[in-house]
Amino acid sequence: MGIRLGYKASAEQFGPNDLIRFSVTAEEQGFDSVFISDHLQPWRHDGGHAPAALPWLGAVGARTERLLLGTSVLTPTFRYHPAVIAQAFATLGLLYPERVILGVGSGESLNEVALGLEWPDGKERFARLKEAVTLIKKLWTEDRVTFDGTFYSTDKATIYDKPTQPVPLYIGASGPAATRLAGRVADGFITTSGKAPELYSETLLPALAEGAGKIGRTLSDLDLLIEMKVSFDPDADRALADTANWAALALSPEQKSGVEDPIEMQRLADELPVEKAASRWIVSTDPDEHVEKIRRYLDLGFTHLVFHAPGEDQERFLRLYGEHVLPRLRAL
Template identity: 70%
Template structure:
């Protein structure tokens, strides 16, 4: 089986309320996008003007208002705010309602979403082990009629998920920015999620080799895992306007060290506001030339990414969707096939 080339829309829950965001996602299907992924945050990157609608009920509304786009989370943390058993139940239900359209994207989490709940925010190795165990429990609940499970972090006794689609359970994608979680995605996941705009060597020397290492250790091939990358893009007729649109998303340009342990969106906003606009825009493909967008997006396709989910930073999401649907997606499909 060859993994198809897909183009998706990143529904930015941090920037828009649920109703407005739903309208944009419905439009994405209408103009030719193949998938819609929503972020899952308890709190947004910015306090002023930020939003944080719950992803699971929003996906239910999206599934009911669309007919063919794939829908999923990029990414949800099934280890702290959500017990893995609840995640298994939620996504089993979505999978029954919208068969073969739902994807559960998971990750190890960020302090902004989890640490402010009174838990002791653990170091990355423990968060990784919790994620691995949570995935094991979720899949067990989907596979077996009645589950008793005793793990290091999670316990389930006499649990049955009554409403699930036995023929095709929801695929699980693992989001990763480092080699350990990427290797895990290669070993056990249906898909791998990462983000664009970082140093090229991260993809060519760290992430993709780790993915292939995981695949090899599990006796799998590249066709066994979907490779999804969120690509941050800003296309305007005026390049300065395209650059300035990225200001809202300046916290994305903070280094892991700069935002480590930050659990308050007011503080995250303050840190982002200190960055110059050039650095805020550094994670994005910023250009006034559609051909340049195609070329720079093509770099990721040439690396082997097969599912490209586009994130535009501006307020006019409808304009972005229509323009990308008319000018960029057809060029990419003509050039690379889909």
């Protein structure tokens, strides 16, 4: 499997029409894929956005020709019944053959509690994800599916319009249990950059290999996708300042735990200095420095790099990265 270089359409930061325009530019600049998160609420209330991923994927597919399109990630366990997701992505797979990927995860309370849903512990969230993935795959490959699970059920359900080959399913995870599940049942694995190096080398990738090994696969049988947090601009001050909008990513798990209101999340993020906000990002004016730091993830075995830029001028980023960084990465 060759290396893919993608673009993260920041649904928390931009509206749907802007994101389509950016995706068209990404295709023109040589990016291979576009991935979007599916949020009900963004990290920030002021200036935040949360377009629905499902209709947006259909719209951007119609405006592009070759980009792989996917979610990183969507939660098929609370706001959606898994069968609804199975139907939606079967339709997208028919509309855009071999161009659609379903990326799923166990979710965040920020997106679910606002609808009156009670947020369960990690054990239940994992069990729901595992069951949802099982049901989705059954609906993609079988007819008249009667499913009696702990959380979801169907009675002689059929997805009537589905592609010949099921849509690839990726699982996003930051812990070993869900990562082992990805290795065992998924076509790809999704995680994010900027965390402690040993998390990838000592926890996530070994867990992924363990899961894959249980069904006779290796890591080379999976697409290893990582969202790369990068801020690149010839103006060093601008590259640093752009990261402030995404300071919530630098909050510790303890700081974010139980925060279900974008206004409160924004308040916590705005208390961080810009240097702390930038800690999750590769911030540099030098394309060779970007390539050097990105290469560490390639050396770990990641095969699909999806670049997330924090600034407001996304088309500027896409042109600069397309001109100065992507060719260097492809030349490695």
